[in-house]
Structure formats: C-alpha cells, structure tokens
Amino acid sequence: MNRQEALDILWRIAAAYTQFDLQGEIGKKRVEVWTECLEKMPYDRVLQNVNKHISESKFPPTIAEISAYDPPKNEFLTQYDEWLQQGRERIEHERNR
Template identity: 45%
Template sequence: MNQQEVLKILNTINAAYSRFEVTDERLVLWSEMLADMDFNKVMNKLKKYIKERPFPPTIADISVQETQENQFLLKYEQWLKEGAERREHEKQSRNISKLPWQ
C-alpha cells in the first residue's frame, strides 16, 4: 500500500470518528505499518469495523496479513509417491533376481 492509499484510509477513519486526527506523524507510522498490505482488503476491514465499533481503530484492528501457503501437505504427498515408487522398484528388482532359469 502506498502513502496515498494510507491517507485515504486515515481520511475515512477521520470522517467516521470526529476525534481521530490525521497528522504527519500518524501518516508516516501508518504508512510504514500498512506498507505490505493490500489496500482494498484493509479498506473492507475498516468499513466493517466502522459499522460495528464506536471508537477509532488501531492499526492492529484493520490489519490484513496474507497467509503463506502451507507446503507440508504437498511435500508429504510427494514423499508418499516417491516412497511407493521406490518400494515398487525394489519389489520388481527382487522378482527379477528370482527368475527360474537363473
């Protein structure tokens, strides 16, 4: 999120809560804290917050953190597949060594 988008967030808070002041210090801090967040997701969370709460939000109240994809299940399935292939290969290797003409 860029500083212009943060300013829109702060102005929205100011419009909803008369005691919330938009200052340069607040703009700098909020810009730093919201920099890696998606503007639309934060704005949607802010609008929901405004509908439900009588006091201005903190940064934590409207933060939207992206969750990282959990690779564990994919790695586990790959491990199972590779293990099954290895076991099948070993089984076939043992069967070949037991041919009657050898």
C-alpha cells in the same frame, strides 16, 4: 497493499472520524506509522474491517482493530505430497528393475 491503498485507508478513517487528524507533526508521524503497518496487510480485508469498524464504533480504530493478515503457509502439506510422489517413483523404479 501498496502505499496508495494504505493512504486510502487512512483518508477513509479521517473522513469518518474528525479526531483522526492527518495534519501537522503528529499527523505526519501517524501516516508514517500506519502506512508502514498497513503495507504488510491485504487491502480488501483491511478495507472490510475499516468499514465494519466505522459502522459500529464512534471512536477511530487502532491498527490492531482493523488489521488483517494472510494465514501462514503450511509447508508441511507440500512436503508431504513431494514425499509421496518420491516414494511412488522409487517403488515404480524398483518394480521395473
């Protein structure tokens, strides 16, 4: 997500929980820390987690409670497909000799 989307998440939390203050020295640091973490996550999934948390908890969430990360890519399957293709091409090349 981008910075504006991260701020939208923070404003949503602050609107739902009055104790989640974004003002003053602590609030400024909170915005800095949270946006740094949130920018590494997909907006739609975090928003979904925030909305769920708001509907289920009377306390503001931690970053860990609303975090969402894309699963790591499985490079093995891509490499495996490439090996299969290379093997087919070698076999075909040998047949045509």
